Amino acid sequence: MTARDTPGNDAEILALIDRQARGIQAKDTGPALGAFSEDGVIYDLAPPLAHGLDRAGTQAWFDTWDGPIGWDVRDVHVTANDDIAFCHGFVRIHGTKVDGEKADLWARQTLCLCRQDGAWRIVHEHTSVPFHMDGSLRAAIDLQPT
Amino acid sequence: MTARDTPGNDAEILALIDRQARGIQAKDTGPALGAFSEDGVIYDLAPPLAHGLDRAGTQAWFDTWDGPIGWDVRDVHVTANDDIAFCHGFVRIHGTKVDGEKADLWARQTLCLCRQDGAWRIVHEHTSVPFHMDGSLRAAIDLQPT
Numbered sequence A, B: 001m002t003a004r005d006t007p008g009n010d011a012e013i014l015a016l017i018d019r020q021a022r023g024i025q026a027k028d029t030g031p032a033l034g035a036f037s038e039d040g041v042i043y044d045l046a047p048p049l050a051h052g053l054d055r056a057g058t059q060a061w062f063d064t065w066d067g068p069i070g071w072d073v074r075d076v077h078v079t080a081n082d083d084i085a086f087c088h089g090f091v092r093i094h095g096t097k098v099d100g101e102k103a104d105l106w107a108r109q110t111l112c113l114c115r116q117d118g119a120w121r122i123v124h125e126h127t128s129v130p131f132h133m134d135g136s137l138r139a140a141i142d143l144q145p146t
Helices: A008-026 A027-035 A054-060 B005-026 B031-034 B055-062
Strands: A037-041 A065-080 A084-097 A102-116 A119-128 B038-041 B063-081 B084-097 B102-116 B121-127
Touching: A008 A027, A008 A065, A008 A084, A008 A102, A008 A119, A027 A037, A027 A054, A054 A065, A054 A084, A065 A102, A084 B102, A084 B121, A102 B102, A119 B084, A119 B121, B005 B031, B005 B055, B005 B084, B005 B102, B005 B121, B031 B038, B031 B102, B063 B102
Parallel strands: A037 A119, B038 B121
Antiparallel strands: A065 A084, A084 A102, A102 A119, B063 B084, B084 B102, B102 B121
16 A cells, blocks of 8 residues: 555545535535635636635525535545545536526536545535537537546 | 645646646647656546547647747645645636637646656646536636636
8 A cells, every 4th residue: 555545535535525415415505515624725617717615605506406406426536645635536417407497517526635633624626617619618518427 | 844835845846837838838748748647637628528648639739829829827826745736726828829819718727746756747637717607608718817
């Protein structure tokens, strides 16, 4: 086992991501944001380029969904030693918006974590979809992980 | 100095990013891709959701630019210990495409690194712009870091 192959840390981090996913699915800002360090920096699907933790903004986004949010995390690859970690994978975001629109897209997600006071916390999240470079500049919300 | 506050590592990583930027500006795949681990995973501005190192694809993208590529990296924040690191910041990509179009946009960039055989290498890159959630789904290429 090397410093970058630490199953205990991987399991703790995957559990954190799972708790966060269940918080988002239930539209509960407590577990959804509790995974973050208070000074977390987020590169989100929507503008601006970067923002910090925003409980009111997160709640407002939750409120745009009718019923639970589908938030299925897949193919998470963790690299960790005892106090720094990062992981990348995919998340399928799906459900029905309050205006009746059906939403269903796959995004890429990178999480960067530090162990703080003994517990892993996300200090940086980067979630995005690519965009089509055919002149349309449209977000590529029709892609799936291979 | 804590395990997450290692100026020597920060300086090495910033130098790697600078060498990579100069490679991209000069459209030279050697330094542009030499910063990566051979098994690097890239979440790019354009589809697909993820890809590996692609020298021919990178050269093809370089060839879409008339003259040098403007690639200005800003506000890079590094977190590192002795064998794992991550950093996030912004990059302004600008210049003239071969079809005469003027391009100029700010993207967010997250880099995840490991020290391999003594040298830092990028094992994961995530570069993106957010998209407008006003129904247009247009990539937000008109944003600037604050």
